[in-house]
Amino acid sequence: MNQILGEQSIAFEQSSYIIGDACIAGEKEGQGPYKNEFDKIETDPYFGQDSWEEAESQLQLQTAALALEKTGLTSRDIRYIFAGDLLGQNIATSFGLMDLNRPLFGLYGACSTLGESLSLGSMAISGGFADKVMCLTSSHFGSAEKQFRFPLEYGNQRPLSATWTVTGSGAFILSSEPPRAGASVRITGITTGAITDYGITDSMNMGAAMAPAACDTIFKNLQDFSRMPEDYDKIITGDLGSIGQEILIKLLRDKGYDISDRHLDCGIEIFDADTQDTHAGGSGCGCSACMLSAHILKQLRAGVWKRVLLVPTGALLSTVSFNEGQSVPGIAHGVVLESA
């Protein structure tokens, strides 16, 4: 039986295996520290389309197709897709994945959506509802700036606390069976986040808004699984950026846990802030998805890391909520990844 742990966690009896994955990143990401690790770097920000939204849809479709191709599968082998993006009404996902013609659960968890999709995907596998599912998220600098901030043509200045939305997508194929050959990674547990709201109202400082949510989910994970930070080789957040990271480490220290020697943040990792002018770091659903595919899974498959807690973090705002003076609540969904 699957074990329900504490208030927010599950330890899966039947783990799901990540048997395939792919990531495609944009040009700027392709100039960063992980330039040699992405499956593909697309230098055309429009991905051959006519709008930023269509570009992101095309990015999703290409990433999904590449994950299938690398795994030797066709879309018919996938029972469910769990996917989402940052745009209003999830249109990158709807228009991107419709041609795959698979049962689709559309998700919205802002930049935490990767954690949400892997959580629900692994529940579908571990619950015996599917043999194989695909979990996919994306973000696109152009579509996100247009949706959340200013038109690119406006050329506004950005405060140093701002993050840079990653143009990228990652797709992950989960299976009830291990891959036929080679090392694998299993999802052995999840810790599902609740919304936390510390009253942050600065949409240009999303790291500060999301850090309490990441703290809460990591704390609950350690408690629910009766683990210490040392039981994970790495604890990896989604896109807190440099300011959020500081806050997270401090908040967890206040609760008695020191993760400073094993914390990584995908947003800090994906760009070189010194040379790429990305301020606090990268963000977006595509950030943690690209880093999971390009780097984290590889380290786990190689056995460099044995167990990782991945915690994609989301800032639950819209331009409407922000312009109406609402705060920016955060949410974070934790996924336990182990080398198999």
Place this chain on the structure above:
Amino acid sequence: MNQILGEQSIAFEQSSYIIGDACIAGEKEGQGPYKNEFDKIETDPYFGQDSWEEAESQLQLQTAALALEKTGLTSRDIRYIFAGDLLGQNIATSFGLMDLNRPLFGLYGACSTLGESLSLGSMAISGGFADKVMCLTSSHFGSAEKQFRFPLEYGNQRPLSATWTVTGSGAFILSSEPPRAGASVRITGITTGAITDYGITDSMNMGAAMAPAACDTIFKNLQDFSRMPEDYDKIITGDLGSIGQEILIKLLRDKGYDISDRHLDCGIEIFDADTQDTHAGGSGCGCSACMLSAHILKQLRAGVWKRVLLVPTGALLSTVSFNEGQSVPGIAHGVVLESA
């Protein structure tokens, strides 16, 4: 074991029980044919708040609280919430449910979100991941018109094919155990929809855009479960409206199934089009949610109906996709409800 049926369906071995529910509707809904069936009718369209979005959040919170109260539970008894709304970045849900402080899976399936939430909620129960979950959706006429169409102050005319967004919310508590007393309703199966796109580009005719999706999901359900329409007392769609209903019945006839004598559409039911000037009918995530709580569950509990196929339908558009000339794809998620 749960049975995986065909390409898109699951028959649950361990059904989940809908042990509690509540619905709150707006004033116009409260003047319609089901005025005596809603738990509460709120005549203040702002629900005591300052904006349409906050009004919808308040509507969600009140509905969730009422469902808990009616069931004799507190939010701590709920392991997961599966919820969504129509607004960009799901803000009605994020700001509405954060005070419940429960692990939250944010969903987006446009008006099909009720089907999506009941599907994932019943998977969580049937998979042994939770004892009790809450599934909740909402829509609000004011927030939806502002998001998708025109400011209310503009007073635009509406074509007869347009639907009227329901101000309403329904919350459903699913449990692995039947209720302590009284008749109950079980979720015995699901059929998860894929996106269908017939190239409809008229956002004022969403019934036509969604009918093919409803047809596809109903067809797959009948095939996957080896059932005929007669095996259901009712086949109930979400918000096709009168034009979509005609198309659905015709499309299914072309595939060899006649559902005309047992089809209901929540959008047609919830208003009296002749006297309420609602044109093609009601729509929105709150439409099917209110009708499920106010009417469908009651008929099932009373044994008037034994088995119902509920198919909430969604039109996957945003103002951005629509204004960029994209089509309006549809999706529909089917849920099999049986009196227990």
